[in-house]
Amino acid sequence: MNTSKISININSTINSGQYFLWEKINNSWYGIYEDSILKITSPKDNGNVTYEYDSFPEIENWQHDVFRFEDKYDDIINEISKKDKIIENIIKEYSGLRIMRQKPLQCIISFLCSSNNNIPRIRLILRNLSRKFGKKIEWNNNTFYTFPTLKMLSNISQAELLQCGFGYRAEYVRKTVKSIVDQEIDMNLVRNSDYAKSKQEILKLSGVGEKIADCILLFSFDKMEAFPIDTWIIKLFQKKLGHIIISDLDLKINDKINPNQYKLVSKKIREHYGKYSGYAQQFLYYSIREENRRRW
């Protein structure tokens, strides 16, 4: 176990719809990461304080990987803050919110599950899946289950997926797992290419469209310019963000946007916020949902 003083707000970071398999027990957060359980204890309930990091089985310094401590966080948010007044105020209000880095398989399945769904239910489905098919770990008088491996996932029947609550997304999971097993998608290419090329490749997966592709690239493949555009971001775009991003806005944006509109808006947004647009997105998203008092 060790501690660090890097600027981070654990509650907003963990509980902001990016990494679903975490739960708070007493004064600690527990998260699922590969074959280990991660643990963070906050001496106070929130704020930028010193946290204690632990894991079982032990992973050395996992927090640097998971919380992206290699990012120059202060430089990034200072840079983004200059882009417009809206983001400046939001970053000030929610300082310490970070992007987390998760393992690709868990991230892909998680966001497959996110389409036309809500966050509490996404978490429930993923917990059901882990409880049934993950490895059981007893630690600190609590029982945890790791996320199923690729091999395990490939052996799960459609009926069992439905039992977990995937609904119509069960078919996406089945096809996507098969594509990965059969190496119809090149994970090394996704990892090592630039944003555009990586996105093109990840879009081959069934159930992965423009938005979910951006989530996967941002949250597990280090493509920090990826800016997922979901229904909440669209609401913000309609209300006030649109005229900041696109001068002389003649673009009609409905509640649901088609892929071409997505690409256009995405391009403009990334031109506006720059190569760390993903951070801007996380702040905007968190802020809108908090304003609307949505459950995480």
Next chain:
DNA sequence: CGCCAGGGATCTT
């Protein structure tokens, strides 16, 4: 009962 939820695939024009 209808509506909504971090959308995407498929069918229709």
Next chain:
DNA sequence: AAGATCCATGGC
């Protein structure tokens, strides 16, 4: 090529 419709499931 763009637009409309359908998709399981649970909370409200």
